Amino acid sequence: MKDFATSEDPRVQAQLDRLAALSIPQGRLGLETIHALLERLGDPHKRLPPTFHVAGTNGKGSTCTYLRFMLEAQGLKVHAATKPHLVRYNERIRLGGKLISDEMLADLLREVLDAGEDLSPSFFEVTTAAIFLAFAREPADACVIEVGLGGRLDATNVIDHPAACGIATLGIDHEAFLLRPEEGAPEEPLARIAFEKAGIVRGPAPVVTLAYPESATLEIERAALTAGAPLHMRGRDWDAAVGDVIEYSDRHGELVLPLPTLPGTHQAENAALAVAILRHQDQVTVSPEALADGLRAAHWPARLQHLSSGPLTRHAGAREVWLDGGHNPDAGVAIARHFAGQRLHLVIGMLANKDPRALVDPLTQSIASIRAVPVPGHDCHGPASFGASALAADSVADALTNLPDDGLPVLIAGSLYLAGVVLEANEEVPD
Structure with a gap:
């Protein structure tokens, strides 16, 4: 399957073959296994530089891409984890702007797979542990991490102190996992999706979002209030008008930014969300000039x-x-x-x-x-x-x-x- 990919490097392929043999044990959902695996590896997720964690049905990968390019335009060294890969598994782990090398990837996967062999981890849990291990070992100024499936029970949702969380567009997808009946979860479909995505919210880190229908908005508000996380929602705390340029505004003032090179009005909306995420956190400083330069430079394959x-x-x-x-x-x-x-x-x-x-x-x-x-x-x-x-x-x-x-x-x-x-x-x- 394309999930696991192939590699011309025999050392990487040996570990990809081990990954391909993994599956999620029937009925198991939760974060216990990823926590146990990370503990054996020295809890690398607790030693990351300022981290931006982004969920959403669509647009989360693009939002992460804009974040990376804007941070890099500021001159910062940035690690990024996005998914899925398109051709090579290496695409999932980017260190300082470059895809992880085959040599490092083979060593990381072997280390994680060996450490968790008796835990029966899933493909995604092993991948996430490898990402955190790489990010903790290679110095950087910031990390950008895309949520995989949902948010609340996604393997990346072990980050305790993010610089900020972002939630992109919400829609119905992966119904078998995200809409399965569960006591205490909302029954209305979009509200349930919002409930799952908002599971990444961690106070006191800010959570920055787009605007959503009322049922979804209430779930995100509830999650932010419970976590003690400042909520910055489009149309309330920030806004953006998209035309020939992006006219962005928030409590810090107004900006006129170029449209991203990625085509489509939705990409300008994703770009505005990334700008809002950076402007509503205080761990990393990014100038308006770097915001503009990052939007011009960003590229993201297979998105129009x-x-x-x-x-x-x-x-x-x-x-x-x-x-x-x-x-x-x-x-x-x-x-x-x-x-x-x-x-x-x-x-x-x-x-x-x-x-x-x-x-x-x-x-x-x-x-x-x-x-x-x-x-x-x-x-x-x-x-x-x-x-x-x-x-x-x-x-x-x-x-x-x-x-x-x-x-x-x-x-x-x-x-x-x-x-x-x-x-x-x-x-x-x-x-």
């Missing part, structure tokens, strides 16, 4: 990425080819907003456990044709799931080769797993 000419995109001729890993309804709305008023061909590969209409419905007015492709190594939807007119293609290359000769752009979307396959085939491996 305009692919370069390469071995894969050449199958599409001279037309534009875009790539996005979005797979839920909120992502579909964001993508549709970017392509509003345009016609395009959709090449889609989506896992069988995802809603096949999540992208197709929002994009209805833009779609000229749909070609369904397999996601290698995964069960996925066939063409019938995307409508009567959808066609099947054996691969992305096959889909691109057989597009009508109309010059319309192409969007490849539906899965981050598929996005990784596309980037590797087009020789645009993230670095």
Whole structure:
């Protein structure tokens, strides 16, 4: 499976093979195992520099990327942990701006796997422990950590004293895990999602959020009050108007910032959240100039990425080819907003456990044709799931080769797993 990836380095591959053998024991949910594993490793999560912890349904990875680039524009050394990886497992651990080396990665994974062998840790618990161990051993000025699944029970949620917590957009995703019945948890779906995401809140660190419907807002307010965490919500404590620039305002004053280079209005919203996170904490200083420079420099693969000419995109001729890993309804709305008023061909590969209409419905007015492709190594939807007119293609290359000769752009979307396959085939491996 793409979760575990492969490596050309035999030492790394040996540890990835051990990771691939791990699973979550049936019915086990909680933080007890990650705490036990970290204790055996000397509790590295308690020895981190100022740490920014970000949750959300969509946008959390982009928000973390903006945080990293703005902190680096200030001249700071930053460690970052984002997920999932697209091509190489190394993408999950970035030290001082560079992906972790194969040599260090092999040693870290072996150390963590050996330490927790009798604990039966999951893939995510081992990965998280390796991240904290690397971040504690390599000096830095700040860390940026993206939550994996949910927040409350995510393996990263052992950070006791973050510099700040952030919550990006909220939507319905991973229903089997995040909406499972549980005593004491809200029953209304979006409120339950907010309850899970707000589980990362830790007083007295500030928590900075976007604006949400009332049911979700109440859950976040409750979590902040219980934790003793100052809550800074968009529309109350800060705001941003997005046009040709970002007009940002909070109690510290007003800023006019450039739009990020990442396309899409939703990316400007994610960028504004990252700015608000930095301006509502007091452990790291970032100047307005560094905020602007970071927004200009930030890049994040497979998020409305305009692919370069390469071995894969050449199958599409001279037309534009875009790539996005979005797979839920909120992502579909964001993508549709970017392509509003345009016609395009959709090449889609989506896992069988995802809603096949999540992208197709929002994009209805833009779609000229749909070609369904397999996601290698995964069960996925066939063409019938995307409508009567959808066609099947054996691969992305096959889909691109057989597009009508109309010059319309192409969007490849539906899965981050598929996005990784596309980037590797087009020789645009993230670095």
